[in-house]
Amino acid sequence: MMDYLADKLTQWIKAEIQKAGALGAVVGLSGGIDSAVTAALCKRAFPDHVLGVIMPCFSNPQDAKDARLVAETLGVPIETVNLDEPFKWFVHRFTGQDYDVHCCDMSIVNIKPRLRMITLYHLAARHNYLVVGTGNRAELVVGHFTKYGDGGVDLLPIANLVKCQVKELAEELGIPRRIIDKAPSAGLWFDHCDEKEMGVTYKDLDHYILTEEGPEEVKEIIQNLERKREHKKFLPPIPPVF
Numbered sequence: 001m002m003d004y005l006a007d008k009l010t011q012w013i014k015a016e017i018q019k020a021g022a023l024g025a026v027v028g029l030s031g032g033i034d035s036a037v038t039a040a041l042c043k044r045a046f047p048d049h050v051l052g053v054i055m056p057c058f059s060n061p062q063d064a065k066d067a068r069l070v071a072e073t074l075g076v077p078i079e080t081v082n083l084d085e086p087f088k089w090f091v092h093r094f095t096g097q098d099y100d101v102h103c104c105d106m107s108i109v110n111i112k113p114r115l116r117m118i119t120l121y122h123l124a125a126r127h128n129y130l131v132v133g134t135g136n137r138a139e140l141v142v143g144h145f146t147k148y149g150d151g152g153v154d155l156l157p158i159a160n161l162v163k164c165q166v167k168e169l170a171e172e173l174g175i176p177r178r179i180i181d182k183a184p185s186a187g188l189w190f191d192h193c194d195e196k197e198m199g200v201t202y203k204d205l206d207h208y209i210l211t212e213e214g215p216e217e218v219k220e221i222i223q224n225l226e227r228k229r230e231h232k233k234f235l236p237p238i239p240p241v242f
């Protein structure tokens with residue numbers, strides 16, 4: 001089943017990129033499972049035209065090591081762009097203070113994924129590639145991404161897969177075990193844990209998405225996030241012609 005899915009998604013990526021008149025794919029490699037799976041599919045679609053981009057921004061150094069492991073395993077070339085300095089500049093300009101890695105003010109930390117988006121679009125345009133996003137179905141349902149940050153992409157190949165399906169696909173694609181077993185984190189602040197922030201585990205989230213069932217308190221959390229963040233999934237509202 002997963003080999004079939006891998007083939008289908010590979011063909012889909014190839015067709016979408018060719019339809020756009022582009023030559024390949026740029027993928028931000030965080031050292032996590034979603035970007036590893038996305039890069040692996042892109043590599044299958046365009047063996048010689050995938051660029052992995054590692055963009056530390058006050059990140060845990062282990063993440064860049066993991067990202068390099070993914071790139072080596074897949075045979076994907078990498079470019080590293082360190083975003084510490086531009087991020088530091090923004091923080092100082094907006095707060096008048098030095099950046100503190102414990103800061104979880106979203107107006108500040110969302111600048112990180114937005115700087116990554118700028119970087120990926122520059123590299124994509126330079127190579128005539130598309131920016132391939134890594135969002136999965138669980139993240140999309142609850143809007144667990146930064147609008148015009150990691151949400152600002154051209155294609156979303158794994159957006160129909162919940163987290164446990166991404167894991168199964170990762171095994172099929174030969175992603176290293178330590179990447180598959182890593183705790184999911186958006187890495188926006190020190191010790192940032194997706195499940196802790198959302199208040200729901202990926203296991204419960206996947207189960208709810210696939211069955212519409214689960215404990216009432218879990219359903220409530222998910223439905224609240226869905227409502228509050230629905231706007232992220234659409235183009236900005238436009239008034240009718242008056």
Ligand SMILES: Nc1ncnc2c1ncn2[C@@H]1O[C@H](COP(=O)(O)OP(=O)(O)OC[C@H]2O[C@@H]([n+]3cccc(C(=O)O)c3)[C@H](O)[C@@H]2O)[C@@H](O)[C@H]1O
Pocket residue numbers: 106110113139143144145146147149150185186188194197228229231232
């Ligand atoms: N009703 C509405 N209609 C139109 N626009 C609306 C809106 N409500 C807010 N907005 C706009 O949206 C903004 C809020 O959205 P946004 O800027 O995205 O910010 P927000 O949703 O507050 O934060 C991003 C979330 O995504 C998570 N994240 C980020 C990056 C990567 C990952 C990952 O795991 O991969 C997860 C992060 O941990 C956090 O929970 C507001 O500042 C406002 O500009």
Ligand SMILES: Nc1ncnc2c1ncn2[C@@H]1O[C@H](COP(=O)(O)OP(=O)(O)OP(=O)(O)O)[C@@H](O)[C@H]1O
Pocket residue numbers: 027028029030031032033034035036053054055056057059063116134135139150184185186187
């Ligand atoms: N340090 C980084 N270097 C390069 N790309 C990054 C980095 N951090 C995040 N990204 C990009 O933004 C996406 C969302 O980042 P996030 O760290 O929130 O991970 P995620 O959604 O759990 O995905 P993953 O499982 O790939 O880590 C990543 O999949 C990757 O494409």
